[in-house]
Amino acid sequence: MRKIGEIEDLSGLVRDVLGPGCRVVAVDRLRGGSKKGVYRVRVDGSPLTSVIVYSWAEEENFWPGWNEADVRDPFAPASGLAPFLTAQRSLDSLGVRAPRVLLSDGSRQRYPADVAVVEDISVGTLEELFESDPARAAAALDDLAAMTDVMHRHLAPKYGRMDLLEQGGTATGVSCEQLVLGRALHDLEEASGRDRRIAAADGHLRDRLHDLAVRVSPRAEYGLIHGELGPDHVLVDADGHAVLIDIEGLMHFDIEWEHVFLRLRFGKHYPALSRPGLDPQRLNLYMLAMRLSLVAGPLRLLDGDFPDRASMHGIAEHNLKEALALLP
The missing domain is CATH 3.30.200.20 (Phosphorylase Kinase; domain 1)
Incomplete structure (x- = not known):
């Protein structure tokens, strides 16, 4: 250590x-x-x-x-x-x-x-409140929903991290969906090299990613997203308001990417955050890509000396099974 x-x-x-x-x-x-x-x-x-x-x-x-x-x-x-x-x-x-x-x-x-x-917002995380104080958590969840609405409606003509865009820079890639596809293929390659079950399904997963990507239509405006908005990254202050932490990855991007993450992390509480009008083709591609990311990322982290190794193994194992379940 x-x-x-x-x-x-x-x-x-x-x-x-x-x-x-x-x-x-x-x-x-x-x-x-x-x-x-x-x-x-x-x-x-x-x-x-x-x-x-x-x-x-x-x-x-x-x-x-x-x-x-x-x-x-x-x-x-x-x-x-x-x-x-x-x-x-x-x-x-x-x-x-x-x-x-x-x-x-x-x-x-x-x-x-x-x-x-x-x-110090020391009252606790929204994740903790779901267990300890459901009524207080429900009010904070509504507050979070209003905050994400404000963010997701704040559109920009370019995607990329806020620190890059503030300096007038341009993100890599030609579109959000192509970036997601490229990242997913890289994650698939890494995961295949670390787990035989992913390796055995590599060809099927690769074909599925390409098939989902070609169905996505072009887009020219991008909402503001947190990027890793789970209930553990939401504190609740003394007045019951939601407070976002781990914000360094804030960026303009397809809001479907955020909604896929919200759905995975909030589980049964996600309906309070769900919104109509999301692109179903993007959601399908991004869900498989997110699952692969949550296999490759934890396995990559375990190459180092990250201390909470059991939790990372658990995340990788759960998402590996979910990724394979998305194959037709």
Whole structure:
């Protein structure tokens, strides 16, 4: 297991935000992050009792080869202070709630990595509330549905990550559906090299992907999507409002890609987020592509030293079976 950054270093950073009178009393590394370190820092001597620190140190990112990613590729691993700040500004301009930024620093003078200190929305995730407080979760889910409506209706003539588009850049590929097809074929190749069951069905899955892709009609406008919007990436604040986290991958893209992910991650709760008018041909292609991504991605992550290995194995196994079930 790799050594994560020394937590004592966070004390000075937090005092820069909350004032010299505050004292750090505890630091907890929060579970789940695979691209950045997420720390809850508890303090006294300040009106705020805790803050969250994001650290984009290289040793906090468990994805192999992430630092070689091309920002023009919408599916490249999104990580870093710059895409985070761009996404936060973009969401804030639309009135979509994300944690408030208290300090951001890419100078590496305060701390030996790019960092951001943000407000601590410590009530819990929507995923947790589904189990512990269904009534509160239902209200937050309605709030989330209103937020995704705002995002998905915010159209742009080009697709791509927000940090790229803000700089006037152009994403790779000729269309969203062709990008998804290319990524799915690559995921299929990787998964086939790691699992004999996928390898045995490789030809059938490849033919199915091409067959679904040719049925998709061209499109010229793209909504704003989170990209990985599961209930674990939605916090609920003290007022019951939904708050989006892990926002670095925010991009303009086909909203069907988001809806496929929402359907998979929200399960029985998805009807509150479902909307009419989605393209069924895109949904069919994107569902198979998403399943293959959720096989190849976890298996790829397990090539490294990601600590929660059992959960990654479980994700890969479940989606492998679901991908094979989509074959005619």
